[in-house]
Structure formats: structure tokens, C-alpha cells
Amino acid sequence: QTRWKQHRQVVLSCLESFLQDPGAPSPCHSDGGVQEHFNQAVEQQEVLVTLQNTSQPARLVLLLDDNFYYQSMRYEVYQLARKYSISFCQVYLHCPVEVCFYRNQDRGLPVSDEIIMEMSKRIEPPNTAKNHWEKSSLTLNSTEDITDITIQKLLQLFTSALENPLSPVEDDSEQREADREQCASSVMHQADRACRRLVTQTMQMARVNNMSHEVLSALASDLSKQKGCFLRELRRHVLQELPSHKGELVDVEWLVSRAVGMFEQERDVILQRHGIGTRAQIS
Template identity: 40%
Template sequence: MAQQEQKDKDHQMGLCLLCGLPAAGKTTVAQALSHSLRKCKGWQCVLLSYDDLIPVEAFSRTEDTLESEAQQPLISRWRLHRHELLLYLEHFLQALIAGCHYYSPPPSRTEATWKSFVCSLKEQGLISTGKEDSASCQYLIDSPSLTPIYFILDDNFYYRSMRYEVYQLARRYTLGFCQLFLDCQVEVCMQRNSQRKCPLPEETICAMVQKMECPNPEKYAWERNSLILKSAEYSLADNFQVLDLLSTALEHPVKPLEENMEAKEMDRAICAASVLHQADQGIRRIVSQIMQNAKDYNLSPHEMKSFATELNRLKAAFLEDLRHKSNEKNQSCLQNNIFNVNVALLFSQQADVVVKKYVNKQ
């Protein structure tokens, strides 16, 4: 009897990822899904749109950001904000699971992203500001009923490792986890994007097409709760499939790792970090040597600055791709030397393209 009462007290929660190309219709699906979950299931639904929550300056170039990009490349700033959002979500999940009445800001935060996150929770009725807690920056958690809550994360999630980070979060707290991938034709995405108030550059979408890693449940068991929606428009049939998927994920939450498995995963993470660190150091040496050689190209100060900026962008993008591929492949520590040699050769080939562009100007 006591076990049954405890089970009734358990608050079912799930994480649902909406992924796909920009302008694939993710936000439209998120809104339709939120409405369906409330109407058909009586569940609570929390929409977290990364485009709305992450500050514009994190993924746009202005004169100010171009000046500082050599110190903190654009792609790194975007990744930091994404990681920060997940930390805020985890922080809030901890408060819900613990049955806390108050939600306090985490000790380390970026004010703009934190405010966006808090405003989103307030607008969706999860927290509120009371007179007694306004001075301490605490928020009242509007005690939800024990109906299930789904957090829908709306982003491109083009790398599998991006999605795996959210899966790990679900595993830590025994939450439901599922993925919805909107497989929309590139031409349709381009057309929709062109009609937006602030469209993305077409080359950005094209680059994402090349990097996009669709869910593959046959190869990756953790992606078993995935659904690929092929249609350009969200249909009633799609809605039935999606609701069934979310129900299944909630009924079968992700189980935490056993201690020995957790230790192995930590070892793999440490190994991957070591490999990437060595690769980073090697690439830095290559860039340094290229810049040293550039002194013989008779470039003007303006051209040298432009040359250095372009190399730094290439390095940042290259390391970002490398980080995600390394996470996915779990490179063995015994392969470090071979891995880093191949990385150095590949980066040198890409850097040569940049070098030739400036040398040919002379």
C-alpha cells in the first residue's frame, strides 16, 4: 500500500526534442503539440525554444563581436549558451523533483539567458514572483498537480551528441525521453526562411544539411523513442503518432546507469577530452606556423587581420565538428596518435584553401 502511495506521488516528467533544419516547422509543431497534450491528455507542457531563449548576440556577428571573436569564437559562444540552458533546466527539474516551493537562481549564470529562461517559465505558469521573495530573487513554484509534465525543447539539434546531452539529463533523473525529427525538404525550408523577418543566410542552412545527423534507433539504442515526420505540414495522423510516442516514453522512463557503467562512461569522457585537447594543441601550432609564414606574403595589416580572423573561424568550426564526432565514435585512448595525425592533416588541407585565397591576391 505504501509503495502504491509513493508511486502515486511520483511526478511523471518527460523531455521531448524537436529537431530539424531551420524553418522546417518545429515551432509550429511545438505549439500544436502543446495544445494537443493539454486537450487530449490533460498534461502540462513547457515549450523551450532555443531561438527565443538564447540572446541574439550569441549567434550573430556585429562589429563588437567580430573584434572579440578571436578570443571567443562565435560557435563557442553559441555552445556555451546551449549548455547553460540545459543547466538551468536541470536546476529547475531538481527543484520540482525535490518538491521545493521556491526556485532560486543558480550561483553561476549569464544574466540575459537566465532572464529569458525565467520569463519563459513565468509566462507558462510554472513560477511566479511573490512580494516576500522579490528581494532575494527567489521565485515561487506554482505547485503543479501530479499530472505529467513534458518539456519540449525546440532547436535544430543537428549533431547526435547535442541530443545525447539531453538524453543524459533524462537518465540522471529517470525521465521520459523522445525525439521528433522534422524531415522537411531543403527547398521548402529555404522558401520559408526567405519569408522570415530575420532570415538566416542560405549558406548556414546548406552547411547544416551537411552536418545533420538523423535519429538512427537501429544503431543507437538510446534513440529508440524517435519519430521522423516526413510531411511538410503537421497533420492529424502525425499528431496521433506523436501522442503515442510521448505516452510510451513517459511510461518507460530512462533508467539511471549502474555504478560500473557510469564509471566506464566517465572514463570514456576523460579519454575523449584528452584526445580533443591534444588535437586542439596541434591545430594551434599549425595556425601559429601559418601566421608566421604569412609574414612572407607581403600582406597589408588589414589583410593580416582578416587572414587571422578567417583562420580562427576555421579552427573553431573544425574543433566543434571534431568534438561531436569524437563523442559519437568514442575514440579509444590507444588511437590517440593516429587520430591526431589524421586530424592535423585534415585541418592543414582546409587551412591551405584559406592560405591560397590570400596568396593568390598578391
């Protein structure tokens, strides 16, 4: 797991502990001080005092500010809300890549342009037509000024969500979809590792054949770009091909093997374009 994924899981763990019993000490532990920050926020905003005030019904809004670039990341939060029968909604702040570049220059610790470009390729905006669980979503353009109309839309979103808390799932259709997402993630993880190994082996073989520095540099760049495009397209195809009915077996090893074979073909095309030859010639 990446550091950010681990951090996100710790945050969700702290949140679930709070939902189970707001006043109880949280059993979640972390080296990054997540629990300490969570406890400080609860204390500073007098959350427990508000919840214990029985004179008027308390309406507590928990805001999770994160990229959440994959739908599966947001779905974890939705599942948590459904488990405890609370409300769920999401606000998607759209920002053109050019504006991201400009704003990044003013950051104290700017990230590279490559990271911003990669994030723009990966991000999956809310899809209310495909995902019923994302129906309570609002998309805002972060380049526009906040107006009274914007605030009104936000209040309407929050009010609608608060008045319609989620109910525990009664059928397993959403669980099956979550299982498919998990299976797809497993396939993608293994395929990514296999493709990385293939790229490494290809570069090693190219060096053995005494390719020039310019050719090696161009080859590495093309292989890296092609791998990224291939994996993004692979994820879409994997989700389409995975069975939607419970009980159907999935041969993950076969899916990964087939994917690597397809990437090998794309790799060979790149080799030929650089005049290096086919796989058989450089093996």
C-alpha cells in the first residue's frame, strides 16, 4: 500500500470508531498523528457538547477533504455511511489542468507537472447516471467565484442528504459491485507489476545490444507512456468482463497473463519503431 492509501485507511478507521461511539476513546492508532488531529478537531469544534445537547436535534457534518480520484475510494465512504444509517453526499471541484499548473506555482511545496497530469488522467468524476450511490453529488467549477447561487446549491445538497439518510443494504447488488472493484484492483496491481518487470527486462536487453543513449532514453519514455495508457484502458476492460453474478469464479492469473501478453505485443511495436527488432531478436 502507498503512504497515502494507508493514511486514508487510518482516517476511515478513526471515523468509524467515532460513529460507533463518539464519546469513547478510539482504538485506532497511527504513526502520523491522525487520531490526535481527529481528537483535536472534535474538541475544538465542541462536537461532543453539541451531540449531548438534547434540547435541540444535532446535525453534524463530517467533511472529508481528499482527491478521492477513483470512484472506489469514494465508495468506501459511502459504505461506511450506509453501515451506520447516516447521510452521504459529495462535492466535486472541477479545475482545468492549466489552472492547476498556475496554482501549483504558488504552493509552498509545489508538485511536479507530471504528477498533476497523471492525476488529471486518473480522476474519475461522479457519474450519477452509472452509479446510483453517487446521486447526491454536486459539481462546481473551482475557477468561478462563490456566489449566493453556489451557496444555495450546497445548502440544498446538504439538506437533501440530511433528510434522506442511507439504509443498510437489503440486497447484495452493491456488495457484488464492490467485490468486482476489489477483484479489478487485484488484477490491475498484478498486471502493473508484471508490466514494470517487462519494461525493465526490455531496457536491460536493449543496453546489452549497445543501443545509443538517445535511443535508450526515447525507448524508456515511450515504454513508460504506453504502459500508463495500457493500464488505464485495461482497467476499463477488466471491469466490463468481470462477472456480475455472485458465485462465478474469476481466474485472476489468466486475466493477468492475457494482459501481459497484450502489452508484450505493444512493446514489440515500440521496439520495431526504434529499429531495435522484435522480442525474438533481442532475447
